[in-house]
Amino acid sequence: MSNGISISQSGVPVDRAADYQKTIDSRWKFLEVEKEGYVDIEIPAIAAGGSTTLQFSQRVLVKAHDLGYFPLFQASATVIKGTPLNAQSPGDPVIPAKIYADEKNVYLFPSYQASDGQAAVTVRVRYRVFAVDLLEEYEAPGLSPVGSNGSASTIGIKFLDGTGDARIDQDSLTGFSADSTKKTLSIHKITAKNVTATDNMIPHNVGYPPSYMIAQAPQTFFSIYAPTFTIPWRDTLFCGPEFDPIARVTADLSIIKFVGVQSVFQGYYSFVIIKDPMDLSS
Amino acid sequence: MNSGILLTDGPIDTGKVLYDSRKKKMTVDLDPSMKHIDLLPLNGGQIKDGVVTFQETIWKIPHNLPFIPLVLGFYYVTDRPSGITTSVEIGTFQKKNLWLVTNAFGYGDESVQLKADDKYVWLQHYVNGSTSTFKGNGSAVKFNFRYIITNLPDVELNDKIRIS
Numbered sequence: 001m002s003n004g005i006s007i008s009q010s011g012v013p014v015d016r017a018a019d020y021q022k023t024i025d026s027r028w029k030f031l032e033v034e035k036e037g038y039v040d041i042e043i044p045a046i047a048a049g050g051s052t053t054l055q056f057s058q059r060v061l062v063k064a065h066d067l068g069y070f071p072l073f074q075a076s077a078t079v080i081k082g083t084p085l086n087a088q089s090p091g092d093p094v095i096p097a098k099i100y101a102d103e104k105n106v107y108l109f110p111s112y113q114a115s116d117g118q119a120a121v122t123v124r125v126r127y128r129v130f131a132v133d134l135l136e137e138y139e140a141p142g143l144s145p146v147g148s149n150g151s152a153s154t155i156g157i158k159f160l161d162g163t164g165d166a167r168i169d170q171d172s173l174t175g176f177s178a179d180s181t182k183k184t185l186s187i188h189k190i191t192a193k194n195v196t197a198t199d200n201m202i203p204h205n206v207g208y209p210p211s212y213m214i215a216q217a218p219q220t221f222f223s224i225y226a227p228t229f230t231i232p233w234r235d236t237l238f239c240g241p242e243f244d245p246i247a248r249v250t251a252d253l254s255i256i257k258f259v260g261v262q263s264v265f266q267g268y269y270s271f272v273i274i275k276d277p278m279d280l281s282s
Numbered sequence: 283m284n285s286g287i288l289l290t291d292g293p294i295d296t297g298k299v300l301y302d303s304r305k306k307k308m309t310v311d312l313d314p315s316m317k318h319i320d321l322l323p324l325n326g327g328q329i330k331d332g333v334v335t336f337q338e339t340i341w342k343i344p345h346n347l348p349f350i351p352l353v354l355g356f357y358y359v360t361d362r363p364s365g366i367t368t369s370v371e372i373g374t375f376q377k378k379n380l381w382l383v384t385n386a387f388g389y390g391d392e393s394v395q396l397k398a399d400d401k402y403v404w405l406q407h408y409v410n411g412s413t414s415t416f417k418g419n420g421s422a423v424k425f426n427f428r429y430i431i432t433n434l435p436d437v438e439l440n441d442k443i444r445i446s
Contacts (some may be wrong), residue, residue, distance in 0.1 A: 004289075004300070005289060005301075009312070024301060026289050026291075026300045026301060030301075030307045030308070031307060031308035032302075032305045032306070032307050032308075033305060033306040033307070033308070033434065034305070036306075036434075036435075036437075074352075074437045075437060076437050076438045126437040126438070127437060128434070128437050131305065159286060159287055159303035160286070160303070161303065161304060161305065161306045161307075162286075162304055174347070174348070174433050176309070177286075177302075177303045177304065177305060177306055177307050178287075178303060178307065179309065181311075181312060181313075182309040182310060182311050182312055182433075183309060183310040183312055183319065184307050184308070184309050185307070185308045185309065185310070185430075185432075209358070209375060211354055211356065211430070212377070244377045244378040244379060245377070246379075246381070246384075248370070248371065248374050248376075249374055249375055249376055249377070250371075250373055250374050250375065251375055261381065261384045262384050276430070278356050278358060278375060278428050279321065279358070279426070279428070280321060280428075282312060282319055282320075
């Protein structure tokens with residue numbers, strides 16, 4: 001595409017702006033929120049008796065996103081009423097449940113030990129789904145890793161996103177989908193990789209050590225359980241939420257590398273590389 | 283909302299949407315007085331050895347947002363003396379939590395963790411020594427901490443997220 005629009009941060013000349021100094025650039029993707037909120041889910045009581053091994057035998061719909069692809073998403077689950085299911089420590093408010101998504105919905109998978117039984121609990125699941133396809137294999141065209149210092153300027157743009165009480169003639173921290181007085185985080189690269197002990201480098205070529213987000217790429221999470229477990233969606237593909245890896249991470253101008261600390265860091269992950277240098281104070 | 287801007291690759295009604303102003307984007311305020319983005323040289327805090335349970339705040343800042351914000355935090359380790367027990371190496375950069383001593387059963391662990399509530403963002407240093415031979419690292423580990431306080435509420439402990 002040869003036509004488009006590019007808007008830099010206020011005070012930064014658009015022809016000398018670095019990629020990370022752009023507020024809008026029609027060539028790129030941005031970390032755009034598709035859906036967010038929270039849902040209170042009542043999980044019914046479970047009678048005692050059965051296997052002593054944890055069984056993921058419930059799948060509860062949290063929210064439909066209807067994006068048609070596996071999205072980058074963030075989520076958490078907290079018990080707000082009742083006694084936590086298999087709490088890992090007394091008073092632990094977070095249940096040992098998994099939250100996964102497919103191409104249509106976000107789900108909660110509560111876990112429990114069937115031999116113990118469980119009283120009914122109410123769980124609050126908080127979620128944010130980004131309009132980012134974890135399997136897209138995307139790299140932003142154009143590359144300007146080095147920009148220019150901004151200067152004080154009153155020239156710029158603001159677009160309201162329709163949330164909150166922000167007004168176009170006011171300076172607000174929230175409520176704008178575009179505001180050239182602020183930094184808008186754009187995506188440089190999306191890639192999925194089967195990381196192993198010997199193949200653990202993600203090329204990004206953005207020109208500086210970048211910010212990143214990581215999620216478990218679509219896979220069959222429940223196929224590792226014995227066939228005797230009653231898990232109807234055993235062969236269904238789900239993706240995991242964005243998380244912070246426990247790994248020794250190194251990065252330079254062109255690659256990010258993940259090495260395990262106490263165990264090998266390996267698995268099928270999607271990486272979202274953000275146009276945002278780690279070595280700048282702005 | 284009925285007004286805004288829509289950019290498409292192709293006809294406006296059928297083309298692929300490149301930009302939609304109705305969709306919230308992850309942004310960061312650049313007002314220097316807000317300090318929502320910065321790069322700080324820090325170290326891991328006090329050195330504590332032996333059987334110990336200890337925590338301290340090594341950095342703190344008000345965020346002035348009406349919710350608990352989503353904070354992206356990265357640690358770039360710049361120095362750590364040789365001969366100390368640590369899981370970090372010079373040149374590594376970790377996200378959100380920095381493990382100065384990775385949890386080892388019967389030995390202990392030490393970490394710097396990124397925290398946020400409805401008023402502040404801060405770094406908390408934790409030391410959990412399980413044996414008299416436990417050696418903490420604290421200030422012996424130096425790092426650059428780069429953080430971004432975004433305009434989005436954190437999903438971990440936040441109900442102030444407008445449902446969409």
